Amino acid sequence: MLSGFVDHSLNYSYIIMIIYKQFYSLKSAADQGSLYQLRNVVRRVDVQGPEGVTSSYRSHMNFVQDCLDSFVLGACLHMFGMDSLDGVPVNVEIPHFLHLASIEEQYAWLKELGEQLFKTYIKLNEDSLINIQMTDQVSEMDDQELLLAEMYDSRINRYSCTCNKTYKTKGHFKRHLEKEHEWGFALNQDTTNSAMHSKEDHVAVWRASFMKLSLLLRDTEDAYQYGDGDRIFRNVKFEMLCADAAHHTKYRLWLWRMQAYETAILSPRQAVEYKWNCTANTHGGKGKNIPNDNLVETLVQKIKKKLREQGSNITHNSAQRIALSIQIQQELKENTSQVRKRDVQNQLLTETLSLIF
Template identity: 25%
Template sequence: MHFKFEDWHAIRNLFEIHHKIFFKDASAKDRGTLVANMNMLKCSNAKQGPTKAYNAYKDFVSKDTTALFLAAAMEHLGLTDMEEIPDDFIPLRVLAGTMEDQRKFLSDMVADIVDRFIKLDHDASISQVRGPSTPLQRDHKTEHTEARLSFSFFLLNMLDAVKEGDGERLMRLYLLGLKFYKAFGHTQYACSTFLMTLQLKATLAPCLAHSLTWNRFWNGRGGQGNNMPLDLHLEHQNNFLKSFLKGLGPNLSEQAAARISQSIGPLRVMMDQTDKELKLTKPSGIHKAKQDTEDILTLVRFLGKQLYSDLKPEESLVHSLNSVEIC
């Protein structure tokens, strides 16, 4: 029995589904849509989609989701400005309480916001992304925004599970991902996810099921939150190998390629150790812009409080929602 880990490819595939659902050029004029927010931040690379610019699109989804959630929190708490701090916003008993009391207060507040605006869970149907079948009685813009917020949180949850090396959480999220794979025609990923779930729940011995759940990450820097999927690490190793094969030029042969591939692991360790001893720095590989906070605050101001209330249906958003076909 052979196991193949493709978490990076599977999550990237879900981002492509996200792009298929919510990226509509016709919605660029409507405030709060994915395209309008991209235009606001001038994210030309992200507009290419996850197929051509995965890292740029993933980073933008993170900013967009954070801004949507902050706008939702402002609506839920009745705030009109990010800098506004109403009197008695935090009860005195909480301010004077222990760290645990303050943590519980924050957790309960966030839970209330999530329960109000996040619509997807493991028992929910994919049809919630599309909404009910009475278009004339629907607030399409709110439905569109809440569906995007819900799906984006699902994607960020998967990314966080990978970073934290939380295989159990990732397996739970794949159960929801399975529905999206099936609904949008990604049958190979749907079949692979189903077979993996079947192996974990029924066919594998407990020790093998435990290994399949948890031994799917790689951490080359140590510390918490620095894990990556094994298939992404393999992609990096393949690129490292190809750089040596390219240098052989006309001397490239099957024997030379095999010799280099067998020594690539120890060579990588030697090079990293040499860089460490010489105190040489290199790019971390994390595609993260420094102005994330500024971009998020710009989006929150652009979205405004009316994003979730007192909205009228928009033609392009009706098209955006109705174009989602559920199998």
């Protein structure tokens, strides 16, 4: 069906590159809880930032996963009101007979806690970021605005004061009231917004942003491992937004192209085939799929190895045969190895039984 079609699906390795570019900085070595500070605490010398992701992908991936687990665990401890893992929850009451409840009821209880944690520590809203209350000040500003509106004379299009002076602009009129009549005005809206912004918990914003992107990485990795096309293409929309925020035009274009093929360019039948064939399983077993992009890279390396073995005897036809047969040869090799291993095990079992009986 898709013969001749160029597969533009992209693996999820670029997400970890974005994470390190956005959240990993040598300047944050003294900031407690930053990635670089945590890297020094646990002595992960194999983590070198965005420059080392390509050469040491697995170590950088594991470090991000460890940091995500620690942040989620810290959020759980704070939400439960626990000082340590051995402590007793203070803010959350655990049902006494939870262990006797059904699996569905236990899952519902855990899901409710997870949603509460997500809303409080990951999906931050404006109310949870601002630590000051501006209610009284805003109310005072509203009262003053009403008084100023009452002192505006629409017949002459001017503000009229009780001292018989008139002003065309509100700013001049307010300065007159402050200087001559000792009025006190509250902060204007711009100053209020600036003060509110200065009180934002920037550490919470950084931590929540890191957890959002790391959770997206974990969910995308899990979707590829299980070949879940729905989740893969659902996460592509969020990944494209992240790539846009990080100014990665190449990744954004590739992700947009994936959606375009699935939504508009391919026929419905081809779109379904494309959507559910983004991964490949070379060893069998559930949860062991890899992205097609990784499979292509693996096959390219094996093809290059075969071509180097031919040396000066290489021709166009031989290179073509190698490229077309390398995957079949690899499958035959793995199947033969498995059969040989099974035969050896059966032989050992037969010899053991003969010695016993």
